[in-house]
Amino acid sequence: MFQRKQLLVLLCLILGLSMIGFPTSTHAVSGTVAISSDLINVREGPGLSYKVVSKVKKGDQLKLLKEEGDWLYVQVSPGKTGWVANWLVTKTVAPTFTSGNSTNATVSTSGLRLRSGPGTSYNVVTTLTTGEQVTVIQTNGDWVKVDTKNGQGWVAKEFLTIETSAQPSTKKNGTSTTKKGTILTDSLNVRSTPSTQGSIVGKLNKGDTIQIISTQTQWIEIQYQGNKAWISGEYVQIESGDSNKINNPIQEETTQPKKKNPSGIYGTVTANKINVRQSGSLNAKVIGTVSKGQSFKIVEEINSWAKVEIKSGTYGWIASWYLDKAYPKSSSSKDQIQKSTITILHDGTNIRTGPNTNTIISKIASSGETFPVVSLKDQWYEIKLENGKSGYVAGWIVSVNGPAPQVEKPGASSYLKNKTIVIDPGHGGRDNGTTGVKGTIEKSLTLQTATLLYEKLKGTGAKVILTRNSDSYLSLNSRVNMSNYHNADAFISIHYDSIGDSSVKGMTSYYYHSYQKSLATHIHNQTVSQVKLNNRNVRFGDYYVLRENSRSSVLLELGYLSNPSEESLVISSQYQERAAEGIYQGLVTYFKEWNNN
Structure with a gap:
């Protein structure tokens, strides 16, 4: 009997231990984190579902113990620890990886996943395409940290072609070319890496003197508090031999x-x-x-x-x-304009019969095609087509060669400039999404819409990021992590709907948190106005990409593939362009209101 009791106690202990949630795939680090939001929760485990054990306020400095994905394990006070979300803090980590002079590299495979750390256990930040140029910053075994147009992250070394040419020497004729510089502005950020994604490790003020180590594109490497760091070179006056x-x-x-x-x-x-x-x-x-x-x-x-x-x-x-x-308020003279040509920037550009989006599409042009300019009318170029007829193309989606003025999207660029916008084409890879009654696959249509929107936004000065740019699978968690990692000003998840009742039609937009409703409303109203679908309104929706997203977000259902007539409509190039234009205009009105508040 006594042995049986001992056995029962042992089994209970084993079961009890198995129920305790220990962090997995953690990465031990040393350093500090500074709280950058007004008041954030410290949780029992690395996720929003864990119990809040404490709160910390903006400016608090905590000791960093380890990382797991997008969560940091910190020491709040002696004997008290917990987890905080990394998108709410500024992290300073003691360097643990080998690094050398940065060098250029080319991505050699499509859909290469850029991760937040050196290993497959880290979250996917974004994907890279074949031929994309990146800058190598650090290496850690078979992993390489790179700087891309969408920020920094880690990729497997085997999928990069790294240039072997030597970096510019910091010496000249055997003498160090290290110079001094003077800061030209107040509160200049000092960063850990040569990118706006680098952690802020301090600030410099106007008149401060710095010791310059090297330069990289528009960044300057300096000595800061005994360590190497980076600042923007355009706010530095570099001393030369003619110092007067x-x-x-x-x-x-x-x-x-x-x-x-x-x-x-x-x-x-x-x-x-x-x-x-x-x-x-x-x-x-x-x-x-x-x-x-x-x-x-x-x-x-x-x-x-x-x-x-x-x-x-x-x-x-x-x-x-x-x-x-x-640009000039009045167009150049007719003779000057007719000496110019325009070059199509993107595949699938519409050439129309008149200077507005309500006219008929007469031709679909491809990237690189060039046409002579006849005139400029209301921000649209009249061009001469191969058949001798005239066509019209929006001036803000082409480049100009010659004296004709380059047109910018009126009123839009100023509101979108410097905004970070993450576009999420729903589904992908093994996840097809829904299939229309005529065979349309949702994952392909969402990517088509997202790519068109991406091209529209690129020229505005916004930082635009696609969660996927090919037919690849990406988990919901990875999509949300990309939004949080990049501190997105807007996250847009694009979908098409389906239901058992084939008579249901229309567009619906969803939000989860109250801070997401404004974005959803602006985009929904502008898009419905463009596409002319049945308005199913803006609604609360318990979707993962909204619920777990700390940024302003919206999930769009741009029509029903289960309705035969609506399926035929939404797959047309005219509808796709109107949908992308509606989302674009929704972002403009949202940020316009944001700027005025």
Whole structure:
């Protein structure tokens, strides 16, 4: 009997231990985290479903013990620990990986997953495509940390073709070229890596002096509190041998002849103070500085640098991402415009019979096609087609070659500029979604709509990210992680609906949290207005990509594939364009309201 009791006790202990939730796939680290939100929860485990054990406030510094996915295990106080979401804190981690000079690489496979850490247990941040260019920052065994157009992350080394050319030396004729610099603005972020995705490790103020180690594109590596760190190079005045000219405005004239600016484009400086350089490179000599609000004639642009006329006969180069361009209110003369051509930027561009989206599509053009310009009417180029007839194309979706002005989307770019927008094409890979009565597969249609929207948003100055850009499977958790990881200003999940009753039609938009309703309402109203479907309104929806998302989010059901007539409509190119335009305009009105609040 006694042995039986002992056995029962032992079994109870084993069962009890098996019910305790221990973190899995953790990554031990050392460092600190700074709380960057007003008040956040510390939880019992790495997830929103775990019990809240404590709260911490903005500015608190906590010791970092380990990581699991998007969650950090921290020490709140002596003897008290818990988990916090990494998108609500600023993390400073002691370096544990080998790193060297950054180098360029090319992605050699489609759908390569960019992860938040060096291993398959880490969350997927986004996917990369074949031929995409990235910058290698660090290596850890078979994994490489890279900087991409959508932020930083880790990829398997075997799927990269890494350039073998040596990086520029930091020495010249055997002497270190390390220089000093002076900060030109207050509260300049000091980051752990040369990217806006890098952790903020401190701040510098106007007049501070720094020791420069190296430069990379528009970033400068410096010595900061005994460690290496990075700052934006456009807010630094680098000392040269002729130091008496450092803080003076333009004092040197280049030898380039004065060139005409037939299109009359001007750029207005948007930063408090930026450098003017002798050529279009961060390594070029600084010949002066200009201030916010100053406007200059743009002579030419090369690789995101603008050559401007500072004063009569004096030219210099400014980073074009710090210029707000203005185009002539009146179009160029007919003779000048007819000397120009336009080049189609994206496959599937509509050429119409008139200068607005309500006219008939006469041709679908492909990327790279070029057409002569006949005239400019209401932001639309009239072009001459191969058959000799005229067509019209929206000026903000093509590039211009010649003196005709480059058209920008009126009123939209200013609201979308610098916003981070994550577009989530529903389903993919082994998950087909629903199938229409005529055989339309939802996963293919959502990707088509998302890609069209992506192309519309790209030229506005927004940072646009697709959760998938091919027929690949991505978990719901990974999609949400991408939204949180990138601190998305808007997350849009695109779907098409299905139901047993084939007579049901219309568009429905969903939100979960109250802070998501405004985005859902703006996008829904604008899209319904464009596509003219039955309005099924904005509704509460308990969907994972909304419920677990800490960012403003919406899930769109853009019509019923279970209805034969609606299926035929939504797969048409006209509907797809109107749906993308509606979502686009919804984002504009949402951010316009946001900016005014």
